[in-house]
Structures are given as C-alpha cells and as structure tokens.
Amino acid sequence: MNAIGKDIVQFLKSRGFLDGKISIAEHESLTETGVIDSIGLLQLVDYLESTYKIEIPMEIITPENFDTLAGISQSVTNLKK
Amino acid sequence: MAMDTVVCKNCTLDSKTPGITINAKTGLCQFCEHYTPLSTEKKEEYKAQMDALFLSPPEHRGKYDVILALSGGVDSSYGLYRLKKEYPHLKVLAVQFDNGFISGTAFKNAKKFCDLTKSTYFRLVLDNNLLRDTFKKAAKSKDAYPGFAKYRASDMCNTCMSIIKQKLVEMAIHTKTPFIVFAFSPGQTEVPFVTLTRPFMTWIRRLFDGQLKRMGVEERDLYLMDQDIITASPPDTEVMIVHPFLVWGYDKQKFKEECIRLGWAEPDIKDPNSSNCLLNAYAIKNHFDKYHIHSYAYDLSALVRQGNLKKEEAQKTLSTPFSEAAMEDVHRKLNA
Numbered sequence: 001m002n003a004i005g006k007d008i009v010q011f012l013k014s015r016g017f018l019d020g021k022i023s024i025a026e027h028e029s030l031t032e033t034g035v036i037d038s039i040g041l042l043q044l045v046d047y048l049e050s051t052y053k054i055e056i057p058m059e060i061i062t063p064e065n066f067d068t069l070a071g072i073s074q075s076v077t078n079l080k081k
Numbered sequence: 082m083a084m085d086t087v088v089c090k091n092c093t094l095d096s097k098t099p100g101i102t103i104n105a106k107t108g109l110c111q112f113c114e115h116y117t118p119l120s121t122e123k124k125e126e127y128k129a130q131m132d133a134l135f136l137s138p139p140e141h142r143g144k145y146d147v148i149l150a151l152s153g154g155v156d157s158s159y160g161l162y163r164l165k166k167e168y169p170h171l172k173v174l175a176v177q178f179d180n181g182f183i184s185g186t187a188f189k190n191a192k193k194f195c196d197l198t199k200s201t202y203f204r205l206v207l208d209n210n211l212l213r214d215t216f217k218k219a220a221k222s223k224d225a226y227p228g229f230a231k232y233r234a235s236d237m238c239n240t241c242m243s244i245i246k247q248k249l250v251e252m253a254i255h256t257k258t259p260f261i262v263f264a265f266s267p268g269q270t271e272v273p274f275v276t277l278t279r280p281f282m283t284w285i286r287r288l289f290d291g292q293l294k295r296m297g298v299e300e301r302d303l304y305l306m307d308q309d310i311i312t313a314s315p316p317d318t319e320v321m322i323v324h325p326f327l328v329w330g331y332d333k334q335k336f337k338e339e340c341i342r343l344g345w346a347e348p349d350i351k352d353p354n355s356s357n358c359l360l361n362a363y364a365i366k367n368h369f370d371k372y373h374i375h376s377y378a379y380d381l382s383a384l385v386r387q388g389n390l391k392k393e394e395a396q397k398t399l400s401t402p403f404s405e406a407a408m409e410d411v412h413r414k415l416n417a
Contacts, residue, residue, distance in 0.1 A: 034227045042272050
C-alpha cells in the first residue's frame with residue numbers, strides 16, 4: 001500500500017470509521033464492507049482536500065474512483081500532478 | 082459510572098463507549114486529539130461562498146431557489162427564519178416530513194414559521210403503515226449502517242434522515258431547485274457545502290438501498306430517490322446541499338430564545354434532544370441497548386469541542402432520563 005493509502009487508513013482509524021476492523025485491503029470496497037457511507041465519504045474527501053491541497057471535483061466521486069483505497073490513492077495522485 | 086471509566090479532559094466522550102479511546106498521557110479522546118478548529122480565514126471563505134450562492138442563485142427554470150428540511154423543531158425553524166432574514170429574496174419551499182411521530186405542536190410551529198418567512202409549506206407524507214414497519218425493522222436491525230454512523234445517530238434516526246435526504250434530492254431535481262438546506266448542527270456534519278452530481282446521487286441511492294435491504298425492508302423504492310428522474314435529468318444536473326450553521330455559528334439556547342420570541346411554541350415532549358419528534362427518545366434508548374452508544378454523545382461532544390456548548394450542559398443532556406410513559410407510547414404505536 002502506498003503512502004496515501006496508509007494515510008487514509010490512519011484517518012479512518014483515528015476517526016472511528018474502522019469500528020474494530022484491524023485492516024482493510026487495497027481493493028476491498030469501503031462501502032460494501034461497512035466502513036463508510038456517503039457522509040463518511042464526504043468527510044474523507046474534505047480531509048484529502050485539506051491534507052493534499054487539492055480540489056476533488058464531485059464528478060469524479062464515483063464507485064470506480066472512490067470506493068477502494070487503491071482507487072482513492074490513484075485519484076489523489078492524479079489530482080496532485 | 083464505573084470506577085475505571087475515563088472521561089475525555091476536553092469533551093464528553095468516555096472510555097466506556099465502544100470505539101472511544103482516551104490517551105493516558107494527554108487525557109484526550111481521539112477526536113479531540115485530531116481536532117483542528119476552523120480558522121478565521123476559512124470561516125470568512127465559507128461566508129463569502131454562501132453569500133455568492135444565495136445572493137445570486139444560479140439561473141434555473143424552477144419555482145424555488147431552496148428546499149429547506151423543516152422539522153418544526155428549534156434548529157430548522159430558526160434556520161428558515163435566519164435564511165430569509167439574511168437572503169430575503171430567496172424563494173423557499175419548506176418541506177416537513179411527516180414520519181407518523183411528529184408532535185402536533187411541531188406541525189403548528191412549521192406552518193407558523195412558513196407564514197412568518199413567506200415560504201411555501203409542503204408536508205411530505207408516505208405510507209404510514211409501511212413507515213412504521215420500517216422503523217420497527219430499523220430498531221430490530223444491527224449493523225445495517227457503517228460503524229461510524231452509529232456515533233452520528235441511532236439506526237431509527239439514520240433511517241428517517243436518509244429517507245428525507247433521498248426524497249428532497251428527488252424533489253430538487255423534479256422542481257429544478259438548485260439548493261437544499263439542512264439545519265444540521267456543526268456536531269452533526271463537518272462539511273458546509275456538498276454538490277451532488279448525477280453519479281453521486283446514483284451511488285448514495287444504491288448505498289441506502291443496501292442499508293434498507295440489510296434491515297429487511299422490502300418496499301424500498303418508496304424511500305429511495307426515483308432513479309428514472311435522475312437518469313432523465315440532463316447529465317450536468319447538480320444539487321447543492323448547504324449546512325448554514327457551519328457558516329453562521331451555532332448557539333442552541335439563543336436560537337430557542339429567538340424562536341420563542343417569534344412565536345415558536347415548545348412541544349410537550351419529554352426529550353432533551355428533540356423538540357419535534359416523539360420517536361427520538363425511543364430511538365436513543367434502542368440504540369444504546371444495542372450498541373452501548375448514546376446517539377447524541379458524538380454530536381454533543383463535537384459541539385463542546387468546537388466551543389458551541391458547555392461540557393456541563395452536554396453532560397446534563399446526556400444523563401437526563403427519558404420518560405418511560407412516552408417510550409411505552411411509541412412502543413405501542415410501533416407494534417399496533
């Protein structure tokens with residue numbers, strides 16, 4: 001898992017999203033495994049925008065881009081370029 | 082409280098609540114440890130953003146600029162009044178969701194504040210029997226919502242609020258209204274502006290559908306936004322959700338005094354957390370029995386952390402016992 005992925009896991013742990021879950025795999029669905037819902041997703045987006053100084057356009061917030069650690073990390077990496 | 086229970090030095094969260102850890106060195110819970118107050122610049126930026134949105138709403142072909150979720154309680158009644166005070170030109174459709182448990186006084190308050198602000202009142206009614214059955218299923222369910230949602234609200238309230246959100250987004254697309262306003266406290270949400278695009282609407286629809294399915298709800302379409310309306314709307318359709326209390330600041334006591342001055346009547350509900358919904362106390366107790374989490378603990382602790390509420394007041398609210406008679410009434414109604 002890359003640094004962004006690890007940072008997201010840390011965020012999820014510190015804010016109580018993992019709810020006793022010890023780890024989450026890179027390609028595991030965050031919504032289907034019950035880690036986050038739409039409101040949690042928006043909190044995560046807010047965190048990523050302020051941490052990485054990026055603006056995440058709402059149109060890219062889709063299950064393809066934002067439902068897994070791998071997808072989110074890739075989206076953040078692309079936006080940082 | 083058990084001898085070994087540690088309360089956060091700053092807010093009201095304690096170590097006996099599942100998922101809450103208190104750092105032995107700092108004496109702070111994980112939320113206080115990671116808390117960064119909103120800077121003055123950020124507050125000004127939010128205010129400018131809200132002014133830009135509401136002073137000149139985007140051109141649209143609908144009748145309304147804003148759909149406001151109006152429960153008839155203190156927050157939403159004050160929210161409607163303040164919105165129209167700050168932006169008198171806005172055409173507001175105030176929607177009150179009749180979940181079958183709204184107090185008679187809350188209906189009167191909602192209508193009174195619509196008259197006062199010259200807003201259009203709409204009472205959203207769904208099939209009462211199906212709703213009652215859905216609330217019963219929410220009460221019996223466990224883990225239908227993600228872990229963190231358990232801190233945000235009870236399963237019953239999460240269900241009710243999700244229904245409202247789905248139906249209001251649907252109404253906004255249908256009526257071509259660009260904004261939806263929710264009078265959530267800064268303890269209930271952290272993001273003041275949320276733009277919903279078509280793909281995101283479809284996603285949140287699918288997520289709520291899954292949550293209802295996990296509860297065993299069969300007639301789910303009734304509660305979900307109409308996918309055909311989303312699909313038929315232009316690809317660039319957007320609805321923006323605005324949480325104005327994150328911009329204006331939040332002082333419940335002052336809001337209540339102002340509301341009373343304007344003619345708002347206090348309902349006869351023995352619930353320190355709700356001034357409109359009879360279901361609330363039952364929902365809190367149900368949630369606590371299932372998860373050992375008071376569904377207002379996180380909300381109130383966040384208000385304390387932000388300086389919007391005194392710690393003692395939050396603790397008093399959280400420890401106020403509920404009326405057994407009121408809860409018995411709800412139980413009877415749910416099982417009628």
